[in-house]
Amino acid sequence: MEIDKVYNPNEIENKWLKKWDKENLFKSVPDEREAYTIVIPPPNVTGILHMGHMLNNTIQDILIRRARLKGLNACWVPGTDHASIATEAKVVKMLKEKGIKKSDISRDEFLTYAWDWTEKHGGLILNQLKRIGCSCDWDRTKFTLDSDLSESVIDTFIKLFDEGYLYRDKKIVNWDPEALTTLSNEEVIYKEEETKLFYLKYQIVDSKDYLIVATTRPETIFGDTAVAVNPDDNRYKNLKNKKLIVPLVGREVPIVFDSSVEIDFGTGCLKVTPAHSEKDFIIGKNNELEIIDIFNDDATINHHGKKYQGLDRFEAKKQIVNDLTEQGLISKTESYTHNIALSERTNSVVEPKLSLQWFIKMKKIAEPAIDAVVSGDIKFYPKKYMNTYKNWMENIRDWNISRQLYWGHRIPVYYLKNDNSKFVVSKNVKDALVKFKSKFNFELTVDDVEQDNDVLDTWFSSWLWPISVFDGIRNPSNDDINYYYPTSDIVTGPDILFFWIARMIMSGYYFRDNKPFNNVYFTGLVRDKKGQKMSKQLGNSPDPIELIKNYGADGVRIGLLFSAPAGNDLLFDEKLCVQGKNFSNKIWNAFRLVKGFDISTQKPPQSNELAAVKWFNENLNMKIIEINNSYDNFKISEALMITYKLVWDDFCSIFLEIIKPSYGDAISLKTLNDTKVFFKKILSLLEPFMPFISNELSEKLDISNIKLEWPNSDVHDQKIIENFNHINELITKVRNFKKANNIPFKESIKLYFDNKILDNELISVIKKLTNSELIISKNKEEDDLNSVLIGKYIYYIESEKKLNHDDISEIKDSLEYNIGFKKILEKKLSNKRFIENAPQAVIDNEMKKLDDVKSKIKILEKKISQLK
């Protein structure tokens, strides 16, 4: 036999990758079929594949491949995201290594570097997705900075502005002092940290007394423009109209009264720095306080900090605390645990900062998006994320969309150079000048205006993704968007529920008055086997491509999916890939066996073959229904497990073992053909999970139509399955008996039985799988016969073996247990309330159990009496 004994995935997988690439098999264009569409969550353009991607994209590939097999027009749109802040940070770092500072070069120069960087490192991840088998329509590959998508973004901005959803305002925002940009609330992560609470002395003007103010940030005293207390705080009621002197600074500031101050915190006095805290900003606004920003953009102290000017905020804090201590201005210090805000991207401590930014009003846009999910028009799997979503959406805050970066979509707002309060929103400078004319009646030239320096939040382009990849923003009724939108399913991690999923739903209704997708499938996080999140820092994240080299893409795909129910974190262990690889090998060898059968064209199918084919056909039909159900509920792992057992247990261990000709014998042509049909159906069921080996074997199987298609399932005949299960149980018991009695498998034994269940075909199966003779007899009961009970039928096994004392005590134990069980059943059945209330089916079942237990007891008693 020239087929390799061990399956070697690499060669075969590479062959199929080439074929898929060359033949462009996953291309989709609108036609008369029903569409099944997925848009990929675009990975970072310069990113590299990690286990999370592998899981996420494998699931998408499974869904899309199954849809394709079902005959739907399956379209999976791939693409990448420019990932504004993340990519810019990488480029900045690269430049720094070259000795170039971002601030020393122009915007255009920076962008040239960034594009070079993107071209050099970009797109790698798409090739990696190909390697794991992703069947995307690669002709449709999009990048969020492509000109068409960029235009869509700009059009969107203009539309939102024209319709009154955009505004520019000075607010306290999250400032990343390392990336030098604002962040949205979603880009900030909180971490618990132990710090110190300092009690500072603020001298009361014209008095020797001090007011004690507790703060964690003494370095911000240069920005203090008031001290606030709660109006209900009796301790401070007498301080109305008094002023305080800010320590070190010497500035006189008023005492103001504001009910947002917690009486119980610290001393109940809050130092107010309106430029550096949202709450303080509001207090400042209400009391018309001066706003003093004491930080430069990189969070060093500015000129307001006097001698501390130029120091980093943490260094300044140290020195200020020293100086305050020296001058006796700290009354006490206590340790205090609170949450500090960190930038998701740079991990630096976020500084609340007052700044002028663009915002989207979200409240109204969110309304239809809430309804869509609550009403079930869009379904979440698992459901639990619905609550999280609803909660967030109902309390949604305006979205800060401007970022002080270069890499991204530049905000299409043009300001009058010498008066920034006058601006227009437009596609380009030319249009801007026209708009200035119509809005302000200004006759301007290009030199009079300047475009906003900021770019848009990355998510401002990706929230349009399901629309913009089909060009539905610029051309709202083109053929593609009409055909593919709304898309079918989206697959992503719950970590971007707010960043992306919620916003896509909102944009879907805002721009198209329609949902972007029907179902959202949330995957869990991939963790290592200890439960730790996989990360670069811990070094516990395997490289999927390396794993593929060892186990094959098919093996890694199913290895990952073996324990990945929707929404649950996945504890990844490389052992799972071993299981995946072994499974590939099992399928491969099943093929080897079938391929190697000797064939008899004359011989009609033997009775064992007939029984096997009859049963497997029904069993397959039943399993297909179960598999479809699992898919319909997005229980992908469950679908895989049913398929796995169908192949390994049902097809290999049972079906093939029954039809396998004995040594020197041959299989009938008819049965061989039936087997090939089964095999092909199985390969179709496997294709979504293991596309490489499935296609390879389908091609090799040597049947007329090698094209895989999702098998239909006729209604299955339960009786056939039940009878087969019956003999299966018998087979197990016989094998068990042989093992328990040290009878070699090959040694033939005799089985006596008397029932109508077994026909000749089933009998031949039992013979084949247990190596026994079956003899019909009327209750043959002899001393040397052992009995087994299957359902209510008794089988006797003839054996030389006599029972020993251990067996006897075992039988006695069993008898005792069954007598006890019988008592319980009898008690239950004599309970009047049970008989009155329980459904008939339940009562019938209890009676059946009682019948069974009675026969069991009878047999056991007979056994014991025989032994005496």
Added chain:
RNA sequence: GGGCGCUUAGCUCAGUUGGUUCAGAGCACUUGGUUUACACCCAAGGGGUCGGGGGUUCGAAUCCCUCAGCGCCCACCA
């Protein structure tokens, strides 16, 4: 502080409206096996008072109350 979820075999997890098939699966483990597809294999087997306590019911892994432990999300106080 507000909200959501989880706790079932050694591990990872199923378990729909309480009742047939309910105490399950995969892996791991134990035992026995191989010249005739595959030791990346075959066969058989042992594992759980369903987190603790209480309640409703003829009947609870499933419903209610309570306690304990774990996880996630949101908000954030100087």
